[in-house]
Every structure is written in C-alpha cells, then in structure tokens.
Amino acid sequence: MVNDQQTSLESKDIRTLTINVGPQHPSTHGPMDIVVTIEGETIIGADVKLGYIHRGIEKLCELRNFFQIPVYLNRLCYVSGMFWEYGFVKAVEEIMNQKVPERAEWLRVIACELTRIASHMIFFASFGADVGNLTLYSWGIRDRDRIIDVLELLSGQRMTFGYFRVGGVRYDVPVGFEDNIEKSLRYVESHLRDYERLTVENPVFIARTENIILADSSKALELGWTGPLLRATGLKRDLRRDEPYAVYDTIDFEIPTGKRGSVLDTFYVRIEEVKESIKIVRQAIKRIPSGPFQHRALLYPPPGIGYAHVEDSRGECGYMIVSDGSPKPYRVKIRSPAYVHVMSLPYILKGLKLADLYAVIGAIDPCLGEIDR
Amino acid sequence: MGINNIFQDLRIKIVDPKKLSFVDKLLVWSRRNSLWLLVFGIKCCAIEDLMVPGASNYDFERFGVLPRNSPRQCDLMIITGPITHKMSQPLRTLYEQMAEPRYVIATGECSICGGPWKGMYSVLDGADQVIPVDVYIPGCPPKPESLIEGIIKLEEKILKGEVRRKFLPPTGLPQLKTDWRC
Amino acid sequence: MSELNVEDIKKILPYAEIYKIYKNKFYAKIPKENWIDSARRLKEAGFSLLITVTGIDRQNFMEVNYICRRPEGNGLVIVGTQIDRRDPRIPSLVNVWLGAHFHERETFDLLGIYFEGNLDLRRILLPEDWVGHPLRKDYKW
Numbered sequence: 001m002v003n004d005q006q007t008s009l010e011s012k013d014i015r016t017l018t019i020n021v022g023p024q025h026p027s028t029h030g031p032m033d034i035v036v037t038i039e040g041e042t043i044i045g046a047d048v049k050l051g052y053i054h055r056g057i058e059k060l061c062e063l064r065n066f067f068q069i070p071v072y073l074n075r076l077c078y079v080s081g082m083f084w085e086y087g088f089v090k091a092v093e094e095i096m097n098q099k100v101p102e103r104a105e106w107l108r109v110i111a112c113e114l115t116r117i118a119s120h121m122i123f124f125a126s127f128g129a130d131v132g133n134l135t136l137y138s139w140g141i142r143d144r145d146r147i148i149d150v151l152e153l154l155s156g157q158r159m160t161f162g163y164f165r166v167g168g169v170r171y172d173v174p175v176g177f178e179d180n181i182e183k184s185l186r187y188v189e190s191h192l193r194d195y196e197r198l199t200v201e202n203p204v205f206i207a208r209t210e211n212i213i214l215a216d217s218s219k220a221l222e223l224g225w226t227g228p229l230l231r232a233t234g235l236k237r238d239l240r241r242d243e244p245y246a247v248y249d250t251i252d253f254e255i256p257t258g259k260r261g262s263v264l265d266t267f268y269v270r271i272e273e274v275k276e277s278i279k280i281v282r283q284a285i286k287r288i289p290s291g292p293f294q295h296r297a298l299l300y301p302p303p304g305i306g307y308a309h310v311e312d313s314r315g316e317c318g319y320m321i322v323s324d325g326s327p328k329p330y331r332v333k334i335r336s337p338a339y340v341h342v343m344s345l346p347y348i349l350k351g352l353k354l355a356d357l358y359a360v361i362g363a364i365d366p367c368l369g370e371i372d373r
Numbered sequence: 374m375g376i377n378n379i380f381q382d383l384r385i386k387i388v389d390p391k392k393l394s395f396v397d398k399l400l401v402w403s404r405r406n407s408l409w410l411l412v413f414g415i416k417c418c419a420i421e422d423l424m425v426p427g428a429s430n431y432d433f434e435r436f437g438v439l440p441r442n443s444p445r446q447c448d449l450m451i452i453t454g455p456i457t458h459k460m461s462q463p464l465r466t467l468y469e470q471m472a473e474p475r476y477v478i479a480t481g482e483c484s485i486c487g488g489p490w491k492g493m494y495s496v497l498d499g500a501d502q503v504i505p506v507d508v509y510i511p512g513c514p515p516k517p518e519s520l521i522e523g524i525i526k527l528e529e530k531i532l533k534g535e536v537r538r539k540f541l542p543p544t545g546l547p548q549l550k551t552d553w554r555c
Numbered sequence: 556m557s558e559l560n561v562e563d564i565k566k567i568l569p570y571a572e573i574y575k576i577y578k579n580k581f582y583a584k585i586p587k588e589n590w591i592d593s594a595r596r597l598k599e600a601g602f603s604l605l606i607t608v609t610g611i612d613r614q615n616f617m618e619v620n621y622i623c624r625r626p627e628g629n630g631l632v633i634v635g636t637q638i639d640r641r642d643p644r645i646p647s648l649v650n651v652w653l654g655a656h657f658h659e660r661e662t663f664d665l666l667g668i669y670f671e672g673n674l675d676l677r678r679i680l681l682p683e684d685w686v687g688h689p690l691r692k693d694y695k696w
Contacts, residue, residue, distance in 0.1 A: 050680060
C-alpha cells in the first residue's frame with residue numbers, strides 16, 4: 001500500500017487533478033456536470049455529463065397528437081420558447097403544404113424577435129453573474145422584464161407561451177399593442193449604450209474575456225456550430241438571411257460578426273443582435289398588414305418526412321418530423337444547437353485556464369432544457 | 374416508481390410555540406428572517422423564481438432571502454424543475470449537505486407531481502418522492518409574485534416550529550445517523 | 556441563388572434515390588455500403604455543416620439518418636439508409652465530421668445503434684446503468 005502511494009507520487013499522475021463542476025453549480029446554468037482534469041491551472045481534458053433533466057420529449061411527441069405537442073415544446077428552451085414552437089409548427093406546415101396568412105407571418109416575426117431580445121438579456125444577466133459583474137445581472141433581468149411584459153400581452157403567458165399553431169398564430173394583437181411595444185423597445189434601447197460601456201468598452205471586462213478563444217471558423221464548422229457562436233468566429237451565417245423563412249427576405253437587417261471567436265466577440269455579436277432585433281420589430285410593426293391571423297389547417301399531415309429550421313437565439317433549432325398519416329407523429333427528432341456547443345467543450349477547453357471555464361460556459365449560453373430534451 | 378415506498382414521511386415539531394423561552398423566540402425569529410437560498414436552477418422556474426426575484430424588480434432580499442452557492446451555508450432549497458432518476462441522487466445529496474433546520478420549496482408543476490412529463494420513463498412523480506417538501510407553489514412557471522407568497526407561507530410555518538422529514542426506515546440502507554435536530 | 560433540384564443532388568450521389576421534400580430540402584435513400592462515401596462526397600460538394608445524426612425505428616428495420624446542409628444556405632440533404640434492427644451497426648462518421656461524435660452518442664443512447672469506429676460510445680442522456688433504448692417502438696417502462 002505504502003509502495004503504491006510512493007510510486008504514484010513519483011509518477012506523472014499526481015500532478016493532475018480532476019474536478020467536478022456540477023451538477024449543482026451557479027455557473028452551469030442548470031444541472032450539467034463537467035469533469036475537468038487540470039494540471040496546475042491549465043485544463044488538459046474535460047468530459048461533459050448531461051441528462052439530469054432528460055424528460056424524453058422525443059418519446060412524448062410520439063404519444064401526443066400534433067395539436068398538443070407545441071405546448072410541450074416551448075418548455076424545451078425556457079428562455080426562447082417561441083422559436084421551439086415555431087420550428088415544430090413550420091415542419092408540420094411543410095409536410096402538409098399549409099399556407100399561412102401574411103399577418104400571421106409578421107406576428108411570428110414579432111414574437112420571435114422579441115423572444116430573441118429577452119433571451120439575449122438572460123445571456124447578459126447570467127454571463128454577468130458568471131464573470132462577477134453583478135450590475136450586468138440586475139440590468140439584464142430588468143430589461144428582460146419589460147420585453148416579457150409585451151410577450152405576456154401577446155400570448156397570455158410569461159415564459160411558456162403556446163402562441164404558435166399550425167396555420168397561423170393563436171391570438172391577434174391586443175388593443176394598444178403597438179404603443180406598448182414601442183415603449184418597451186425604447187426602454188431597452190436607452191440602456192444598450194450602458195451595456196456597451198459596461199462590457200465591450202470596459203478595460204477590466206476586455207482583459208477578462210479577450211484572450212479566451214473558443215474556436216476558429218473551420219473548427220467551428222467541423223464541430224457543427226451555428227448561431228452567434230459561429231458568427232463570432234467571423235463567418236456571416238444566419239439562417240434568416242441564408243435560407244429565409246417567414247418574411248425575413250423582405251426585412252432589412254444586418255448580420256453582426258466577430259473577428260476571432262473570442263468570448264468578447266460572442267458578447268459583441270449578441271449586443272449587436274439585440275439592436276438588429278429591435279430594428280426588425282420596428283419594421284414589422286410598421287409593415288404588418290391587416291387580415292386573418294390564422295388559416296384552418298388539417299388535423300394532421302399526410303405521410304411524409306419534413307425538416308424545418310429556425311434561427312434560434314443560440315443557433316439552428318431544427319425539427320425532423322416523420323409522419324405516417326396518423327394523428328400522432330411517428331418520430332420527432334429535435335436538433336438542439338446548445339447540445340452541439342456544450343458537447344464540443346472537450347475540444348475547445350484544452351489549454352485554457354480553469355478560471356476561464358466559467359467564461360466559456362457563459363459565452364456558449366447553454367440552456368439545459370433543450371440540451372437534455 | 375418504487376422510491377416513494379422507501380422513505381417514511383414524518384412531521385416533527387422542533388419547538389413548541391406555546392412554550393417558548395426568550396432565546397427560543399429569538400432563534401425562531403432569526404431563522405424566519407434569514408432564509409439563505411441555495412442557487413440550484415433546474416429548469417424553467419429557475420429563471421422565474423431564482424433569477425428574476427433575485428434582481429431589482431422583485432428583490433427577495435427584502436425577506437432576508439440571500440442566494441448562496443454552497444449548500445453548507447443554506448437553509449432553503451427551491452426546486453425548480455422535474456426530478457429525473459439521474460437527478461434524484463444529487464438532489465438527495467445536496468439536501469443532506471444543507472445545515473439544519475432546512476426547508477424546501479417546490480415550484481412549478483414539474484417538481485410538484487411531474488407536471489407535463491408525468492409518466493415519462495425518466496421522470497419521477499415530483500420532488501417529494503426524494504426529499505420532504507414544505508411549500509408547494511403551483512404554476513407553469515409560477516410568477517415571481519407567487520414565489521414571494523410562498524416564502525411568506527414558509528415563514529409562517531417556521532414560526533409554528535414545524536419541519537417535515539423523510540427517514541430511511543431502520544431496515545433499509547446501512548444505518549444512517551438520522552440526527553436531524555439542530 | 557437558384558433553387559436546387561433533384562438532378563443536382565443526383566450528380567453528387569449517383570447511387571441514391573432522391574426525393575424533394577420541400578424547397579431546397581431533399582431526402583436521399585442510399586445503400587448501406589455507401590454510408591461513409593456519401594458523407595465524403597456531400598462534404599466535398601459543399602454540404603459541410605453536419606446538422607445531426609439520428610435514427611428512426613421502422614419496426615421491421617432500423618433507419619439511420621444524417622442531415623447536412625450548406626453553411627451558406629440553399630440546400631439541405633437528409634440521407635437515410637436501412638440496417639438490420641436486431642443487430643444495428645453502421646460505420647461512424649467521426650472521420651468525416653468531428654462533430655458527428657456526440658450526435659452518435661445520443662443516437663446510441665436513445666435508439667441503440669452501434670457506430671463502429673466511434674471510440675467513445677457511452678450513454679449520455681440516460682444513466683449509465685439504464686436498461687433499454689427508449690426511442691425504440693417496443694420500449695416498455
């Protein structure tokens with residue numbers, strides 16, 4: 001026994017240390033376990049353990065009919081629920097070639113972009129808490145609440161909306177909605193300059209995040225990254241522009257990109273995206289036509305296979321739906337962007353310092369509901 | 374799913390509110406007013422019932438609820454999501470690491486009874502199958518106001534001097550020292 | 556960019572049956588032997604972003620799919636092949652896309668498909684001692 005200990009002391013293993021970050025950890029944004037091996041301060045290996053809130057949504061979808069399912073799906077990603085309803089509804093519409101009235105398309109754009117703002121605000125808040133910037137935390141939540149109030153007016157719920165349905169949306173806008181939106185947007189917009197001053201122009205923040213490089217663009221593509229993280233590496237890829245759905249091809253907006261794929265770049269991309277989303281919502285309110293907000297749809301699609309994608313606030317949210325002509329789907333595959341980002345942690349953490357781990361987790365903004373499904 | 378039958382649910386009085394000395398009163402009062410909270414977000418309700426009330430709009434620090442990161446420093450655990458089979462063991466461990474007297478609030482349908490996922494292969498029917506729960510707050514997710522109401526309810530319970538416990542039966546796992554008193 | 560049609564995909568995958576499922580979205584059914592080859596050809600032809608690797612339990616056989624798209628938009632292919640349901644084995648795509656690794660882990664966990672060549676095929680979402688694969692149609696719990 002003593003001999004064993006002595007040999008292990010002499011061997012190389014003794015200099016490495018294995019640390020469990022999770023399942024309960026303030027920086028993991030949910031029950032997720034990252035087992036990091038460190039040598040000194042440097043991370044030399046990592047393993048991600050997931051599934052602590054695996055609820056079996058894909059199986060559940062096979063047991064429910066097409067009209068019940070969107071209600072479950074907004075619980076997938078609880079900070080951007082609208083996108084996840086939208087993806088499913090869009091896939092079903094593609095299988096059954098369902099037409100959607102134009103007013104509904106614009107309402108969907110408004111709902112999605114407002115959710116994107118709210119989701120990025122949560123990102124600012126949780127990232128601020130991760131890197132020890134608690135001002136950012138309380139500001140993010142404060143501004144998000146204003147957006148959530150608008151979404152509550154629109155759908156009747158604060159987080160789990162249930163707003164989308166096959167063939168349109170569930171409700172039309174309430175009276176005075178435009179003024180409410182404008183008021184909230186102005187409130188958020190007036191604070192964006194403060195965010196910039198506090199983060200991307202703040203020397204302390206820059207020093208903390210600038211030199212943590214997540215990945216370069218070729219590695220990001222190899223790993224299958226999408227969304228703000230891919231854009232932070234310098235590639236101008238956005239499904240709203242590249243593969244336009246709804247009415248995004250008629251809307252004027254920019255796609256912000258970063259330079260090197262550092263944590264600071266992801267932050268910069270998200271702040272700019274909030275500005276673009278505000279721009280999109282303003283255009284949508286101006287251009288929304290009158291008319292019906294939902295069409296009658298069939299109860300269930302004909303047999304077939306469909307794939308629909310939505311540019312979620314984290315990347316590409318995709319649904320592959322196989323229908324066999326019965327009221328229930330035969331198979332629903334949910335493609336989660338954050339799953340890809342979190343599972344590529346072992347590939348990007350090597351060589352970083354342990355203290356940078358929390359900034360990295362904050363930058364990829366995991367949402368455990370969609371990762372574990 | 375089996376786990377329910379392992380534990381015995383008990384309700385125990387740790388102090389009798391009628392026979393309180395001055396020190397006891399002080400103790401109960403300070404317990405009520407400094408509920409430190411374990412930051413343990415599971416799912417949806419973590420945003421609505423941990424992050425949002427912690428920020429400036431609702432601010433549950435008014436009630437002495439202060440978020441802490443280590444279970445050793447905490448009195449209050451808010452369960453904010455469904456408990457799966459994989460999660461049940463870490464949850465029980467976290468609960469046992471908290472200092473006595475400890476209280477648990479279950480927010481949202483998922484942690485009360487399984488909610489929308491009830492009956493799925495990996496989900497337990499509520500958090501109270503693993504650990505005892507003092508206050509249930511319904512909603513999917515409950516609004517931050519509901520959480521504040523729940524905390525007020527919990528404070529009333531603390532003044533009554535009651536705690537809920539779940540014991541492993543004596544015939545069960547190797548003898549655990551169930552000395553739960555403070 | 557102009558819309559893709561079936562002939563464009565046929566040029567890349569000559570051995571496949573191609574169906575158009577929606578605008579710019581295709582389903583390609585390929586023989587099992589061409590699994591790796593099809594991935595290589597698609598990647599060279601510009602479909603370089605792997606969306607996911609998944610499977611469908613068709614009850615009398617198992618279907619394995621991977622989905623890839625052009626990162627600059629304009630084109631998405633779902634590739635599917637049939638394998639034996641009692642012994643579901645298929646070569647792994649890890650050598651083509653690094654990111655295939657974790658999708659394959661998930662598919663192994665939920666459907667029980669073995670990806671030969673993936674060296675780290677463990678359960679990911681369910682506990683390691685879990686019995687059965689829940690997305691199979693005959694899974695009872």
